[in-house]
Amino acid sequence: MAIAPDRFSHFAAIDWSGAVGARQPGIAVAICTHGAEAPTLVAAEGGWSRAAALDWLASAMPPDTLVGLDLGPSLPFVDRGAFFPGWSDSPADARGLWRLVEAICADDPHLGASSFVDHDAIAPHLRRHGGRKGVFFEGRGRLRVTEEAQGLQGLNPTSALNLVGAAQVGKSSLTGMRVLHRLAGRLPVWPFDPLPASGSAIVEIYTTIAARAAGIRKGLSKMRDAESLDRALAALGSAPHRPLARYDDHATDAILTAAWLRTTAHRADFWAPPALTPYIAQTEGWTFGVS
Structure with a gap:
């Protein structure tokens, strides 16, 4: 290209x-x-x-x-074939995820995303403050394919499903999805x-x-x-x-x-990174500069 x-x-x-x-x-x-x-x-x-x-x-x-x-x-999708496995309303692609975040957080001021984080069907997949670790959150948390590739380049990616700690990126990602939508x-x-x-x-x-x-x-x-x-x-x-x-x-x-x-x-x-397939492009996206 x-x-x-x-x-x-x-x-x-x-x-x-x-x-x-x-x-x-x-x-x-x-x-x-x-x-x-x-x-x-x-x-x-x-x-x-x-x-x-x-x-x-x-x-x-x-x-x-x-x-x-x-x-x-976006959030991890490819590893489990879904953003929120087992939930019938889990979106099929990233744009569907953006719409979902916007719909759930419509009343959150300042383009916040607190309502999404506390949603009954979504919270079990997250690690939240106060020691609230969802039953489906394992280890460091799921990663997108591009984040796995970041690790191979010697970087230290953090799961967007982790909302705890100085290095967490989940809140930025979710609020950013409202802007992208x-x-x-x-x-x-x-x-x-x-x-x-x-x-x-x-x-x-x-x-x-x-x-x-x-x-x-x-x-x-x-x-x-x-x-x-x-x-x-x-x-x-x-x-x-x-x-x-x-x-x-x-x-x-x-x-x-x-x-x-x-x-x-x-x-x-x-x-045009070799690992970026059309499927990944529509579900998880990719970080510019990751090969």
């Missing part, structure tokens, strides 16, 4: 958050264009919220932007949608992949100062960044990953 170097005009990365509340300090948005200029942070009045991020994606993001969302757009028909999400010949597109990102590509060793992927960020950016061919008012994992991850997307968006192998 050949991708022209000028297929996209901008490259953006969004560090996501599943935290409860009207605003999410854990959301950070960075964007860059072609060339060597470092990505810059995009500000939102009053701070980012999931609704504000949705609005930016739908109407304010520049045309022809490749945007990476740091969240899991609302973007249906307006913004394609690869690989659930094919990459169109023009226009913007969303991909799933894992910021640690960008950190590894920038030469940051395992266990040291977090950058919390200007010097660390500039060293990583330089490894990706980027100029130094504009100084930030505050350095945290969210901002630096978004900046570095936007720069990484700029260097990798044209790579045909990233758009």
Whole structure:
């Protein structure tokens, strides 16, 4: 799958958050264009919220932007042939899952997903706070095929069915699904949608992949100062960044990953990984950059 170097005009990365509340300090948005200029942070009045991020994606993001969302757009399916084995209402594909999350969480404010987590038929498959481990949750939790592939690349993926601990990604994934559902028909999400010949597109990102590509060793992927960020950016061919008012994992991850997307968006192998079948594309999706 050949991708022209000028297929996209901008490259953006969004560090996501599943935290409860009207605003999410854990959301950070960075964007860059072609060339060597470092990505810059995009500000939102009053701070980012999931609704504000949705609005930016739908109407304010520049045309022809490749945007990476740091969240899991689906749940494990392939290993058991279902998201929630044994439940008659378990969706048949990822878009059905997005619709289900939206329907169950329709009354949850701020695009939250608490109602989904506590649903009687779904909770038994999850590991929740307070020692509430569902009867169907085993070991570290089920993984998607792309997450198994991440492990083979030396990464440390976490099951989206695990909602406990600092490394958990389940809440981000579920709240992100509400956003993806609302973007249906307006913004394609690869690989659930094919990459169109023009226009913007969303991909799933894992910021640690960008950190590894920038030469940051395992266990040291977090950058919390200007010097660390500039060293990583330089490894990706980027100029130094504009100084930030505050350095945290969210901002630096978004900046570095936007720069990484700029260097990798044209790579045909990233758009056609050998293990990505049509079945996986429609049920579990795939992380951009995992081969």
